[in-house]
Amino acid sequence: MSAAATVSLLAPAKINLFLHVTGRRPDGYHLLESLVAFADIGDTLTVTAAAEDCFGLEISGPFAGPLRADPPETNLVLRAAKSLADILGCRCGAHIHLDKHLPVASGIGGGSTDAAATLRALCQLWQADPEPAALAVLAEQLGADVPVCLAARPAFMAGIGEQVHPLPALPSLPLLLVNPGVPVSTPAVFKARQGTFTPATGPAEVEALFSGAAGTSPAAFAEALGQFENDLGAPARQIEPLIDQALASIAAQPACLLARMSGSGATCFGLFESDTAAEAAARTIGAGQPGWWVRPGHLG
Ligand code: C5P
Numbered sequence: 001m002s003a004a005a006t007v008s009l010l011a012p013a014k015i016n017l018f019l020h021v022t023g024r025r026p027d028g029y030h031l032l033e034s035l036v037a038f039a040d041i042g043d044t045l046t047v048t049a050a051a052e053d054c055f056g057l058e059i060s061g062p063f064a065g066p067l068r069a070d071p072p073e074t075n076l077v078l079r080a081a082k083s084l085a086d087i088l089g090c091r092c093g094a095h096i097h098l099d100k101h102l103p104v105a106s107g108i109g110g111g112s113t114d115a116a117a118t119l120r121a122l123c124q125l126w127q128a129d130p131e132p133a134a135l136a137v138l139a140e141q142l143g144a145d146v147p148v149c150l151a152a153r154p155a156f157m158a159g160i161g162e163q164v165h166p167l168p169a170l171p172s173l174p175l176l177l178v179n180p181g182v183p184v185s186t187p188a189v190f191k192a193r194q195g196t197f198t199p200a201t202g203p204a205e206v207e208a209l210f211s212g213a214a215g216t217s218p219a220a221f222a223e224a225l226g227q228f229e230n231d232l233g234a235p236a237r238q239i240e241p242l243i244d245q246a247l248a249s250i251a252a253q254p255a256c257l258l259a260r261m262s263g264s265g266a267t268c269f270g271l272f273e274s275d276t277a278a279e280a281a282a283r284t285i286g287a288g289q290p291g292w293w294v295r296p297g298h299l300g
Contacts, residue, residue, distance in 0.1 A: 005048065005049065006046060006047070006048045006049075006125075007046070007047050007121045007122075007124045007125045008044060008045070008046040008047075008121075009044070009045050009046075009117045009120060009121045010040075010042045010043075010044060010045075010117070011042045011043040011044070011045050011102075011113040011114045011116070011117035011149075012038040012039055012040065012041070012042040012113060012152065013038065013039040013041050013042050013102055013108040013109065013110075013113065013177065013267075014036055014038060014108055014109030014112065014113055014145060014148065014149055014262070014263070015036065015037050015038065015039055015108060015175075015177075015262050015269055015299060016034045016035070016036055016107070016230060016262045016263050017034075017035040017036070017037055017225055017228075017260075018034060018035050018225060018228030018229060018230060018260075019032060019033075019034040019229075019230045019231060019232060019262075019263065020032065020033045020034070020198040020200075020201075020228065020229065020231050021190075021193060021197055021198060021231040021232065022197050022198055022199065022200040023197050023200070024197075025160065029144070029160045030160065030190055030193075031158070031159060031160060031197075031200070032157065032158065032159070032160065032161065033156070033157070033158050033198075033200055033201060033202075033206075034156070034157045034158075035154070035155075035156055035157075035167075035206060035210065035225075035228070036148050036154065036155050036156075036157050037154045037170055037299050037300055038113075038152055038153070038154075038299070038300075039108075039175055039177065039297050039298065039299050040297045040298045040299075041101075041102070041175075041177060041295050041297040042101065042102060042113060043061070043098060043099060043100050043101050043102050043110070043113065043114055043117070044098075044099040044101070045077070045096070045097070045098055045099075045114060045117040045118060045121055046096070046097040046099075046121075047081075047094045047095070047096050047097075047118070047121045047122055047125045048094065048095045048097075048125075049092075049093070049094065049095075049125060050093035050094050050095045051093050052091040052092070052093055053085075053091050053093055054093035054094075054095075055078055055081055055082060055093055055094060055095075055096070056094075056095040056096065057072055057075060057077060057078050057096050057097075057098065058095070058096070058097045058098070059097075059098045059100055060097070060098075060099050060100070061098075061099040061100035061101050062100070062101060063100040063101065063102060063103055063104055063110075064098075064100045066104045066105075066183075067098075067100060067104065076111045076112070076114060076115040076142060076143065077096055077098055077114050077115055077118045078096070079115070079142060080115040080116075080118040080119055080138075080142055080146075081094055081096060081118055081122055083138050083141070083142070084118075084119055084122050084123070084128075084130070084135075084138065085122075087130055087131075087134045087135070087138055088126070088128050088130055090126065090128070092122075092126045092128075094122055094125060094126075096118065098114055100114075103179045103181075103183070103267065103293050104183060105183035105184060105185065105186070106179050106183065106184070106263075106265070106266060106267045107184065107186075107236075107261065107262045107263030107264050107265045107266060107267045108177065108262050108263060108267045109145045109149055109263065111143065112142070112143045112144075112145035112146045112149045113145075113149045113152075115139075115142045115143065115146050115149070116139065116146050116149035116150040116152065117149075117152075119135065119138070119139065119150060120150070120152070135150070136162070140161070140162045143161075144160045144161035144162075145161055145263075146161075147161055147162050147164050148161060148164050151164050151166055153166055153167075153169075154166070154167045154168075154169065154170045154210075154300065155167055156203045156206045156207065158200075158202075158203065165203040165207065167206075167207060167210055167211065167213075168210075168211055168212075168213070168214060169213075169214045169300060170210065170213050170214060170221070170299065170300035171213060171214055171215075171216060171217075171218065171221055171300055172298050172299070172300045173218050173221060173271050173272075173298065173299040173300055174218065174271070174272040174273070174274055174275045174277065174278040174296070174298060175269060175270070175271060175272070175278060175296070175297050175298055175299040176250060176253075176269065176270040176272060176278045176281050176282055176285075176294070176295070176296050176297075177267055177268075177269055177293070177294070177295045177296075177297070178246045178249065178250055178267065178268050178269075178270070178285060178292060178293070178294050179246070179266055179267040179268075179292060179293040179294075180240075180242035180243065180245060180246045180266055180289070180292050181242075181291045181292050181293065182240050182242055182266050183266075184236055184239060184240050184243075184264060184265045184266045185239075185264075186263070186264040188239060189232050189235050189236045189239060189264040189265065190232070190235075190264070191235075192235035192236075192238055192239055193231070193232065193234075193235045194235070198229075198231055209224055210224070218257055218271060218272070218273055219257055219273065221271070222257035222258040222271045223257075225258055225260075225271075226258065229260075230260055230261050230262070232261070232263070232264045232265065233260070233261045233265070236261060236264055236265035236266065237261075237265075240265065240266050242266065243261060243265050243266050243268065246266065246268045246292070247259050247260070247261065247268050249285050249288070249289070250268055250269075250270035250281065250285070251270070253270065253272075253277070253280070253281035253284060253285070254277060254280070254281075255272050255273035255274060255277035255281075256270050256271070256272055256277070256281065257270075257271045257272060257273060258270065258271045267293075269299075271299070275296070275298075278296040278297075279296045281296070282294050282295065282296040
């Protein structure tokens with residue numbers, strides 16, 4: 001295989017616009033239904049060709065610290081790279097630079113989106129075209145959110161995350177991401193969830209509801225989302241009450257159309273009428289809570 005010199009990609013934040021827990025498998029994993037979209041805010045992943053079988057990882061950026069503390073062999077990015085070389089049956093190597101701008105353990109798929117971007121970037125670098133079924137199995141083995149992050153486009157996600165139904169484009173919505181500066185453990189949130197499961201709807205209803213979404217206004221889109229929820233919101237808020245504060249501060253901003261938690265938290269998102277409103281909200285919340293991570297951007 002001949003190699004390109006360097007490939008650099010955005011590993012975008014994954015936003016669960018809604019997330020329903022519909023059941024639980026015998027192995028303890030939860031069955032989910034979620035409408036997932038991606039923001040123009042994320043980590044940057046750069047891969048460079050290296051000698052055969054050689055893999056190196058460098059981590060920089062404001063959230064590099066917690067990842068640098070982990071042993072390299074447990075890092076999802078390195079595991080993704082080595083597993084891809086294995087399924088390709090090649091002796092390729094790569095130097096990987098992860099510039100970490102998304103908070104870790106924060107419900108916006110940080111590790112999963114980095115792993116998915118690694119797979120995409122290395123396929124380009126190595127000019128490889130892995131068998132789709134093998135790539136799907138690899139993505140699922142890396143983590144429940146990796147398959148949807150590999151698609152990196154709006155999708156209805158089901159099963160434990162392995163079923164990804166791509167959707168047509170969503171409108172480019174003004175977005176605000178707010179993390180109150182606390183990591184939240186995904187297994188702990190699933191464990192704290194109580195009560196009945198939300199009945200599954202299946203992809204058809206969600207596809208029908210959002211298939212013409214690209215032409216709708218932010219307000220109409222947010223209203224359609226209003227009939228869904230994030231079922232992990234209650235257990236996550238119980239574990240980390242600052243999530244309530246983050247949600248309330250987003251909802252209190254002018255022209256906010258919807259405020260909701262993503263994934264298992266603690267990052268919350270707001271959808272806004274306009275870029276100006278999202279940017280003004282970011283300034284207000286950031287000034288009041290200097291320790292919080294607050295980013296305006298776009299979804300879709
Ligand atoms: O697969 P991932 O590493 O993202 O999941 C972390 C943990 O979250 C799992 O070990 C499991 O406890 C919980 N989880 C779950 N159901 C899912 C996804 C994650 O119970 N669909």
